[in-house]
């Protein structure tokens with residue numbers, strides 16, 4: 525039997541901890557060997573829940589320890605890891621903060637030239653299978669409308685030119701309308717899904733995005749509409765917010781876990 529591929533997880537927050545736990549419990553062909561955390565002391569309890577004993581490394585050293593590096597960091601910490609991994613041939617970089625792939629100019633080209641494989645799992649948005657097929661036949665328009673409970677945006681949020689307390693938002697309020705690229709620049713922690721849709725479809729500047737803070741919804745809701753020469757697809761994801769980090773949908777971690785399982789699966793179902 526082939527040796528398992530070594531996996532490192534960067535960030536043990538709401539998504540990273542679930543991914544590490546799944547790897548720890550067993551994913552065929554993969555072995556959790558290393559993690560990076562912001563504060564080793566406060567991460568002790570999390571690490572003690574794992575059966576294996578992954579080594580704890582600084583972010584920039586993580587790629588040396590594994591063939592597969594899974595990024596589950598806040599966008600602000602992405603570059604410490606990204607700047608190292610981007611030059612590494614033969615590794616696989618699995619990304620949660622997908623928006624950062626758009627924000628860092630030249631990153632995708634640099635990675636391609638170096639020979640780094642990048643995987644952006646579907647995360648919190650469904651419908652990428654259809655989007656990829658529609659791209660083959662000929663895309664005409666792609667739009668994403670995201671609605672989240674106001675509290676998902678933290679205590680305060682920009683509405684037009686003003687910062688507004690989210691506790692005071694009492695009706696559905698459009699926070700943003702524009703391209704996927706602009707949406708990530710404005711809401712880097714909330715709309716990675718726009719980057720994922722853009723990368724699978726019409727690109728960062730031709731993918732339309734709206735973001736709404738809506739006290740009428742409990743779920744993080746993403747409506748993806750795809751028009752192509754093959755017809756129209758409308759896919760609505762209504763995701764429970766993660767209990768630990770309500771900005772993120774709970775399903776996101778499991779999308780990453782499913783993508784990792786698929787890497788070594790003999791049967792691949794879905795586009």
Ligand SMILES: NC(=O)C1=CN([C@@H]2O[C@H](COP(=O)(O)OP(=O)(O)OC[C@H]3O[C@@H](n4cnc5c(N)ncnc54)[C@H](O)[C@@H]3O)[C@@H](O)[C@H]2O)C=CC1
Nearest residue numbers: 535536537538539560561562599601620621647648716772
């Ligand atoms: N692709 C998608 O569909 C989605 C992506 N996301 C994105 O995924 C990323 C992770 O999300 P969550 O796990 O919910 O965030 P989180 O805030 O719960 O976890 C981030 C973790 O990274 C750790 N961290 C911060 N700086 C670090 C450093 N220098 N070294 C090591 N660890 C460090 C923090 O301590 C925290 O444990 C975020 O960028 C989020 O916006 C979230 C939801 C959906």
Ligand SMILES: O=C([O-])CC(=O)C(=O)O
Nearest residue numbers: 648714715716717772773
């Ligand atoms: O989890 C979600 O529903 C979407 C999200 O935060 C993101 O794309 O960054």
